[in-house]
Amino acid sequence: MEKEGRLYNLYRGIQWNPSFVTSTDGGETWGKTQHLIQDELNGTQRPYARYVGNGTDTIGISFTDAHPRDFGNSLYYAEFRNGNFYTANGSYIKNLSKDGPLKPSEAEKIYTGGEGEFRGVDLSAENSAWTSSVAFDDKGYPHIAYSLYLNNQDQRYRIASWNGKQWYDREVAYAGSRLYEREASYTRLITLEASNPSHVLISSDVNPSTGKALEGTHQVFRALIGANDDINSIQWQRLSKDNAHHNIRPMVVNGEDKNAILWLNGEYKTYTDYNLDAVGIVY
Numbered sequence: 001m002e003k004e005g006r007l008y009n010l011y012r013g014i015q016w017n018p019s020f021v022t023s024t025d026g027g028e029t030w031g032k033t034q035h036l037i038q039d040e041l042n043g044t045q046r047p048y049a050r051y052v053g054n055g056t057d058t059i060g061i062s063f064t065d066a067h068p069r070d071f072g073n074s075l076y077y078a079e080f081r082n083g084n085f086y087t088a089n090g091s092y093i094k095n096l097s098k099d100g101p102l103k104p105s106e107a108e109k110i111y112t113g114g115e116g117e118f119r120g121v122d123l124s125a126e127n128s129a130w131t132s133s134v135a136f137d138d139k140g141y142p143h144i145a146y147s148l149y150l151n152n153q154d155q156r157y158r159i160a161s162w163n164g165k166q167w168y169d170r171e172v173a174y175a176g177s178r179l180y181e182r183e184a185s186y187t188r189l190i191t192l193e194a195s196n197p198s199h200v201l202i203s204s205d206v207n208p209s210t211g212k213a214l215e216g217t218h219q220v221f222r223a224l225i226g227a228n229d230d231i232n233s234i235q236w237q238r239l240s241k242d243n244a245h246h247n248i249r250p251m252v253v254n255g256e257d258k259n260a261i262l263w264l265n266g267e268y269k270t271y272t273d274y275n276l277d278a279v280g281i282v283y
Contacts, residue, residue: 003057004082010036010051010059017101018049018063036080038101041066047104050134052142052194057081060134062144065104065113068128068185069121072114075129075146075160076107088142088162110144110160110167124149124184129158132190135197139164143197145190153177154211157190157202163227170230172200173208173221179248180270188218193252193259200225201250201261208236216243220250220263239281240265246276258282 001008006022009030013019018037021030039045049063059080064073078093079086085093085102093106114127126149133145144160148171155175161168172190179186188203202208205218209231220240240247242265250263262280 001053001057001059002055008053008059010049012046015039016044016046018047018061034096035101036096037061037063038103039066040103040105041071045070048131050131050144052134052136054136054140058140060136060142062110062131062134062142062146063104063107064129064131068124068130068149069183070118070125071128072116072125073128073130074104074109074113074115075111075131075144076104077110077142077144077160078102078107079142088167089165108167111146111148111158111169121182122184123152128185130185133192135192135194137197143192145192145200147175147185147187147190149185152184155185155187157187157208159192159200159225161197161227168227172225172229172231172234173202173236174204174206174211174231175202176205176218179268182270188246188248189250191251193254195254198224198226199252201252202236203248203250203263209234218246218248220247220261222250222261
């Protein structure tokens with residue numbers, strides 16, 4: 001953060017919760033681990049978080065209650081600035097050093113999940129959200145992309161956008177079936193371009209507008225999504241051509257002169273067993 005003169009390294013740390021360390025010498029040395037978000041569920045839980053920085057003074061945080069297999073996650077948002085937590089409209093929540101790490105019940109709830117319990121290793125909890133991407137637009141407003149588990153064969157992609165007064169949360173695409181058997185909430189992911197969150201990339205094994213099965217396996221799509229767009233108005237453009245292999249986990253890499261859309265292509269069996277190449281389009 002430029003105003004603080006600090007680098008932030010955010011990761012899963014204390015009690016499997018979101019934590020961070022900072023550096024004031026460009027990463028040569030790092031300070032003590034600090035607990036950023038504290039889960040409120042019984043047992044050992046793992047809130048999943050996505051972060052975005054404005055480069056100056058603010059970190060936007062989108063996070064869940066736990067792993068979607070263990071709890072019917074809701075989706076939350078807060079901003080961390082000068083050691084304090086705030087809502088999207090700038091309302092003060094608490095101070096980290098004085099009041100401790102942020103709890104889900106203290107943050108803004110963007111989506112209310114099913115809040116149900118563990119149902120077995122081959123299922124996720126009912127109506128469970130999972131954060132995927134967060135970005136600021138040119139006004140500094142946050143946008144959150146996430147997936148929603150309905151069942152093993154039907155998941156959805158959603159985007160929640162702050163317009164300066166309120167959140168607008170809507171479904172934007174069919175995400176298709178689970179990626180593999182033991183991880184029911186694994187999708188092929190949705191991502192927002194960091195410099196332009198209206199530019200959205202997804203991967204799905206179904207037509208993102210209708211939910212009908214695709215020929216082949218998993219394909220990458222892109223769309224420009226306006227402030228009032230939802231699944232009924234969005235026009236998805238297919239980018240990937242390979243029907244025989246997985247095309248998953250797309251992202252945008254911004255360069256000084258050109259940008260690139262990248263994704264993983266190949267075979268993905270589990271998160272520890274895969275044979276993938278990074279492929280893409282430069283524009």
